[in-house]
Amino acid sequence: MTSISKNNLDTIKACRYCPMCRQSCPSEFISYKESDTPRGRAMLLQSVYIAGKEYDKSTVExxxxxxVCGSCKSWCSGFEIGAYNIPELIKFARKDIVRKGQTLEVVESIKSSLLESDNPYQIVKSASFSQIIEEKKADVLYFMGSEINFRNPEIARAAIKIFNHLNISYTLLKNEPESGKILDLLGYPDEAIIKAGQIYSRIINSGCKKVVVSDPLAYDAFKNDYPGWGFKFDSKMKILHMSEYLAELVKSGSLELAKTTEKITLADSEFLGRFNAVFEAPREIIKSSAGDNFVEMRWNREKLLSTGEAAFTFNDRLFTQGDKLGEKIRIQAHDIDCTIIITLSATAKNNIGDHADIKAVDIAEFVAELI
Ligand code: SF4
Ligand code: SF4
Known part of the structure; x- marks a missing residue:
């Protein structure tokens, strides 16, 4: 039996009989199965790490x-004492499953796609936005993340419009590599570290003083994983999410947005908000233009509804039900009569989608439209 840390064991022991956060779990909402609740997962992991049973396919699924959205963590009163952290337990279990050679076919194919083409969707490398980039030395390095690079180039174009408008010296990475975060989340830390090493050298070689990141997963990796993987950025180098970067410019008076009369709300990001406490920056940007027309949804900040930023697979298939997560967010926005939902990741934008009465707009697009 693989050795498991005391914290992970404590999580299993506490969560296996506790129903208190199940209403917040987005995977349970997709399948309505007990095994897809926080408690269900803890019971299954108890069978492996306490009772000594082997993993079977349904447990691995x-x-x-x-x-890995952290909703259970946010709803758990026990987490305040640092004891019960299901996302950490899940990450441990996935690494163990991979070590034992029992991972799912779909997970293996995502891994191959990330290693070969820097995206999880089997899209050929030559279809990326970043293959047309002319990389240069610059003060700001803009890092898109694979979702924007392969599916949402309009967000990168909005960011570029802002940089040009402000005469910022910026660059992107030609053929931008994946940050390694998805590989790590899927249970492949060694491969993640190889990717991280490649990106780290390229960031350092760019001579930049700031890395501005649109993808919350990459942001979380740069801030929280890279130092532990041996890639610590100099303390003078700033890693900022696009919303933090833009909020600084708004606060300093370097960026002024036209006023909007649209009623606007914000879909908080799990990796930016829950795991990095970035909640206020996007609100400051939106309020600078929308004023009182900015309205909060019922579930916001720590209690945000998950946008699916790390939803990659479901029942041994690629995850394709992001619209169900987006629909829950749209209903909340509808309840407060908003017509625009500002998003902080391309995944959130895609899952919420464009609908007749409500549309999802990335924070960079929102700003680019109002300069
Ligand atoms: S995370 Fe907290 S609330 Fe959720 S099952 Fe575990 S102990 Fe209960
Ligand atoms: S991390 Fe999210 S999806 Fe996973 S058990 Fe917790 S609430 Fe459910």
């Missing part, structure tokens, strides 16, 4: 059906 339940572990990969978790979106």
């Amino acid at each position: 339940a572990i990969y059906n978790c979106f």
